[in-house]
Amino acid sequence: MIRLTEIRRQGSARLGMHLFYGAWELEWGVNMRIGDFTRRVMSTTADALFPSRCVQCNRDGVLLCNGCMEATARLDSKRSCRMCALPTGEATLCGRCSSDPPPVSALVATFAFDGAMRSAIHALKYDGLRAIAPMLGDEMAARWGNSRKMPDAIVPVPLHRSRLRSRGYNQAELLARPVAERIGVPLGTGLLRRVVDSPPQAAATDETERARRVRNVFEADADVEGLHVLLIDDVATTGSTINSAAQALLDAGAWGVSALVLAREL
Numbered sequence: 088m089i090r091l092t093e094i095r096r097q098g099s100a101r102l103g104m105h106l107f108y109g110a111w112e113l114e115w116g117v118n119m120r121i122g123d124f125t126r127r128v129m130s131t132t133a134d135a136l137f138p139s140r141c142v143q144c145n146r147d148g149v150l151l152c153n154g155c156m157e158a159t160a161r162l163d164s165k166r167s168c169r170m171c172a173l174p175t176g177e178a179t180l181c182g183r184c185s186s187d188p189p190p191v192s193a194l195v196a197t198f199a200f201d202g203a204m205r206s207a208i209h210a211l212k213y214d215g216l217r218a219i220a221p222m223l224g225d226e227m228a229a230r231w232g233n234s235r236k237m238p239d240a241i242v243p244v245p246l247h248r249s250r251l252r253s254r255g256y257n258q259a260e261l262l263a264r265p266v267a268e269r270i271g272v273p274l275g276t277g278l279l280r281r282v283v284d285s286p287p288q289a290a291a292t293d294e295t296e297r298a299r300r301v302r303n304v305f306e307a308d309a310d311v312e313g314l315h316v317l318l319i320d321d322v323a324t325t326g327s328t329i330n331s332a333a334q335a336l337l338d339a340g341a342w343g344v345s346a347l348v349l350a351r352e353l
């Protein structure tokens with residue numbers, strides 16, 4: 088819970104919060120249900136107390152500085168597989184997607200999951216740094232651009248309700264909100280539910296095992312019928328979570344599903 092590298096990086100203010108959360112969790116037990124209201128207050132307090140420092144280089148005044156952002160590899164659609172965003176050097180499908188096309192018809196990844204993006208996503212998901220989401224969402228919206236076919240609805244990949252309760256917010260929804268605003272498409276947070284709380288991706292390293300675990304994890308609302316849905320998530324590891332969500336949407340009658348993620352693990 089209290090990781091030394093994090094503490095060193097974030098300085099004493101964040102150390103205080105780590106200890107505060109640590110004491111809280113030790114006292115009440117990590118799985119103890121904490122009321123949504125309390126969580127929200129704690130998370131908002133965390134946003135307010137953390138000084139604006141770059142999550143990567145600690146520079147004052149910004150949550151992620153331009154230098155660190157620019158140093159993180161951006162993924163180019165013209166040189167990546169259209170369906171899984173894996174860099175292929177040219178705009179063709181990779182071998183795997185051409186032999187076994189996934190349910191998602193297009194996966195667009197903004198950055199490689201590395202360097203500053205790894206730090207930013209960690210801060211957003213595990214350090215309660217919700218304030219960093221709008222600038223990351225803006226980068227995603229810019230990446231999507233206005234040249235593509237506009238979707239009918241934007242759907243953040245949902246968390247299971249127990250994980251939502253323990254984190255207090257869905258990081259994918261925090262990213263989806265600015266994307267929806269920037270490209271002018273309604274946000275459909277109620278269109279998809281996560282009905283199985285699959286273990287965190289980091290826990291399952293084997294690709295087949297991870298694919299097996301995310302099958303039937305999602306359930307889509309009948310209102311998706313005929314819609315082109317754009318799924319939003321923070322990270323795509325193999326794309327199996329996104330494809331599981333896409334399959335649920337297609338099963339419920341969606342016309343098609345694309346996906347936009349902040350970062351793609353390579």
Ligand SMILES: [Zn+2]
Nearest residue numbers: 141144152155
């Ligand atoms: Zn920086």
Ligand SMILES: [Zn+2]
Nearest residue numbers: 168171181184
């Ligand atoms: Zn591919």
